Amino acid sequence: MTSTPILLMGGTGAIGRLSARALRAAHPDVPLLIGGRNAAKSAEAADDLGNAEGVVIDPRVDDLGLGDRPVAAVAVFYADDRLAGLRYAQRRGAAHLGISSGVFEIAPEVAAYMHAPSAAAIVLGYEWLVGATTIATFACAQAFAQIHDIKIGALVDEQDGGGPAVAEDFERLNRMMPAALTRQDGRYVWRGKDDAKTEFRAIDGATMQAAGFSSIDVAGLAAATGAPNVQFNIATGISSSRRRGEPKSTEILIELAGKGHDGLALRTRHAVFHPRGAAHLTALGVSMILERLAGLDGNAPTPAGLYFPYQVVDHGSYLLRLQAEGGRIVSLDTL
Numbered sequence: 607m608t609s610t611p612i613l614l615m616g617g618t619g620a621i622g623r624l625s626a627r628a629l630r631a632a633h634p635d636v637p638l639l640i641g642g643r644n645a646a647k648s649a650e651a652a653d654d655l656g657n658a659e660g661v662v663i664d665p666r667v668d669d670l671g672l673g674d675r676p677v678a679a680v681a682v683f684y685a686d687d688r689l690a691g692l693r694y695a696q697r698r699g700a701a702h703l704g705i706s707s708g709v710f711e712i713a714p715e716v717a718a719y720m721h722a723p724s725a726a727a728i729v730l731g732y733e734w735l736v737g738a739t740t741i742a743t744f745a746c747a748q749a750f751a752q753i754h755d756i757k758i759g760a761l762v763d764e765q766d767g768g769g770p771a772v773a774e775d776f777e778r779l780n781r782m783m784p785a786a787l788t789r790q791d792g793r794y795v796w797r798g799k800d801d802a803k804t805e806f807r808a809i810d811g812a813t814m815q816a817a818g819f820s821s822i823d824v825a826g827l828a829a830a831t832g833a834p835n836v837q838f839n840i841a842t843g844i845s846s847s848r849r850r851g852e853p854k855s856t857e858i859l860i861e862l863a864g865k866g867h868d869g870l871a872l873r874t875r876h877a878v879f880h881p882r883g884a885a886h887l888t889a890l891g892v893s894m895i896l897e898r899l900a901g902l903d904g905n906a907p908t909p910a911g912l913y914f915p916y917q918v919v920d921h922g923s924y925l926l927r928l929q930a931e932g933g934r935i936v937s938l939d940t941l
């Protein structure tokens with residue numbers, strides 16, 4: 607257990623607040639520093655949580671304007687283009703989690719890690735909904751002896767767009783990287799505009815028009831499973847729950863093909879579903895990563911290193927927590 611606070615930079619936003627609440631639900635006593643640009647907004651968010659302090663972050667100074675107080679871990683909920691949070695965390699030997707970069711933006715973070723590999727744990731948390739896609743895919747992959755194809759389809763409900771930082775990130779990511787990083791026949795290729803147009807079926811079977819997206823999940827899933835074909839697509843529209851008259855939800859479709867343990871060809875189709883939408887599922891991953899990084903679960907904090915979310919979090923515990931929130935992995939008919 608730690609009584610050293612966890613710093614949430616951009617903790618006044620939607621994901622920051624939900625992550626803080628999720629952390630608190632599991633660890634009521636963990637002290638939090640809620641960092642923002644606006645003192646009143648930070649104080650309000652901190653008051654709302656209790657046992658938290660609102661702080662103003664100054665990204666241009668080494669100590670972020672926080673003095674030399676200790677922190678157990680730092681999470682950043684916006685594109686921190688100065689890497690202010692990462693440098694601050696490394697200097698203090700505190701773990702760092704960022705969730706806002708694109709796959710083409712990781713070089714500065716990798717460089718910071720390479721120059722101080724033993725300073726602290728750094729989690730590249732840009733996986734789609736911070737571990738939800740990869741951890742669920744690994745669970746589905748257990749039925750396979752060998753995987754050839756992984757197709758991920760993220761369905762974002764048009765009523766589930768997230769806060770202003772999400773729109774800013776998507777604008778930047780699509781402007782800078784219109785092509786989609788994809789693994790095809792063992793080669794990493796970039797699907798261009800027309801190549802990237804595709805479709806997938808939602809949980810309820812509806813056909814969603816989709817486009818390729820350069821998610822870091824592609825690299826992690828390919829490295830972990832050896833699958834020669836890995837692609838990630840996004841569709842924005844109406845989630846299956848809303849089509850049947852219920853509130854919006856988030857769905858991540860996972861299609862796998864390969865050989866089963868009996869040596870025969872096998873295809874599976876599943877979906878990760880969270881009844882309250884993308885922000886809640888994201889906050890689940892963030893809170894479990896922070897819990898692990900800071901050693902709140904009673905085990906030693908994650909050692910220094912560079913990690914994907916799925917390398918930090920215990921998969922069984924994640925899936926149990928998902929279930930406790932009403933989410934699940936749904937088994938679907940193959941098409």
Ligand SMILES: NC(=O)c1ccc[n+]([C@@H]2O[C@H](COP(=O)([O-])OP(=O)(O)OC[C@H]3O[C@@H](n4cnc5c(N)ncnc54)[C@H](OP(=O)(O)O)[C@@H]3O)[C@@H](O)[C@H]2O)c1
Pocket residue numbers: 615616617618619620621622642643644647683684685705706731732733734735736768769770771772775884885888
């Ligand atoms: N990896 C994933 O799957 C995943 C999923 C969902 C979201 N995300 C990312 O998570 C982030 C948060 O999403 P959200 O819905 O919580 O957005 P949000 O409600 O707009 O919150 C963003 C927070 O960051 C602060 N902020 C924004 N730009 C800043 C800057 N340049 N300098 C300092 N602070 C800044 C905002 O402070 P102010 O109140 O002062 O504006 C706010 O506290 C986004 O970057 C989004 O792309 C990632």
